[in-house]
Amino acid sequence: MTDTVSVVVEREFPHPPEKLWRALTQPHLMAEWLMKNDFAPKVGHKFHLSGDWGGVLDCEVLEVDPVETLAYSWDFPNDDPQFNLKSVVTFTLTPTGAGTHLRMEQAGFRPEQGRASGGARFGWQQMLGKLDEVLNREAV
Template sequence: MTEAAAEMRTVVIEREFAAPAERIWRALTQPHLIEEWLMKNDFKPSVGHRFNLRGEWGGVLDCEVLAIEPQHMLAYTWNFSHADAAFDLKSVVTFTLTPTGAGTHLRVEQAGFSPTQKQAYGGAHAGWKQFLAKLDEVLARVE
């Protein structure tokens, strides 16, 4: 591991949902549901599929599906290019679902923040909490 890689930071948000893994998996992989809790997108659950997430703030994230284990794990790149290269972000988001007695434990990990990306790191930490609160609302409506 390079010294630079050792310094990279990771955001981890974990949350318990009173929903089965199958329902959460649908919300993580069906474009119309992803749009409700995350962003507009052209996602397809297929390794190698390149897609965009389009934020209400006008930004576009370039993504590629890296790994899929249905109802257990989903990983994709989460890359943002900015006019100021200091704000460029190349990261990987991994969702891990673990069934529990009361529903499902969801772990969201976003890895790849450099030590100089304090604003992006803090924004991701706060942003994922907001996204997961919206996900909870979506899950309450989805069967």
């Protein structure tokens, strides 16, 4: 079995878990902070994430524990082995006195995919920053 590497990004949000959950699971909100998608929070649902950079990710919902855990596959087929990726993204929400602690883990990077995992770490920090902007709007 090949060892894999995970990217973990954690962030505190001054919002209740329910508000964060909506932004993680409603397609129109996901499109604002993550990518365009045809997501549905149902285990087994296959969906696509379409990046502004032209890439398309093949995904499948693996776990839905409302307001606590969301996991889906994140597969990016690519001719360059450095970026050909089969991984799992898991969001874990933990209520805190001031809001919600969000832990995002993307697991499955092969050791030789250092550029891809580094890019993912940077990308997730950017995306969670956009998520914060979406959450700060009154309408969410």
